[in-house]
Amino acid sequence: MTHLKSIATFLGIISFALIVSSCNQEKSKDSKEVAEEHNDAKFEDNQAERDAQFLVNAAEISLQEVSLGILAQQKGSTSIVKDLGKMMENDHTTALAKLNDLAQTKSITLPSSQTKNSQDNYQKLMSISGKEFDKEYADMMVKGHKEAIEKFEKASKETTYPSIAAWATETLPILRTHLDHSMTCKSSVDEMK
DSSP: OHHHHHHHHHHHHHHHHHHHHHHHHHHHSOHHHHHHHHHHHHOOSHHHHHHHHHHHHHHHHHHHHHHHHHHHHHHOSSHHHHHHHHHHHHHHHHHHHHHHHHHHHTTOOOOOSOOHHHHHHHHHHHTOOHHHHHHHHHHHHHHHHHHHHHHHHHHHHHOSOHHHHHHHHHHHHHHHHHHHHHHHHHHHHHTOO
């Protein structure tokens, strides 16, 4: 009987160690990769998987824009950069809240924190200041919003779920406004000596 208790205890310890190890591996992974793996396991249908991938990408975009927007408000050397950062923080926080609600209704897992790519962009901006920061931030916003608009336009036409298409369509004017403001900001900071 004692021998069986020892074996049971040993197996319990091994099981616990495997669970902890698995959790630690998942924590070390990029949150986008974790979300993608969860969605791949949930969705057999290729279209449903593409819809889930769009929402994962949209979450990555908003998480980055909120983070970089806060940074722009802190490190920007001009009011136009600080104002752009505030707009990004506010609008992408709202978009992210709606996105989280939408993802829950579809049982889609989203990244819960900044992705590696977002962290790299954040670190790049952290390492510079002044006019150089302003120019790099404006460039990132222009490039990022052009790419986001393409993804959202495609999703608004190709997604299976009407609610995802509606959210993408509803978000597009906001992204276009962001692009306009980002381009104005870029023009302004590019003229700085």
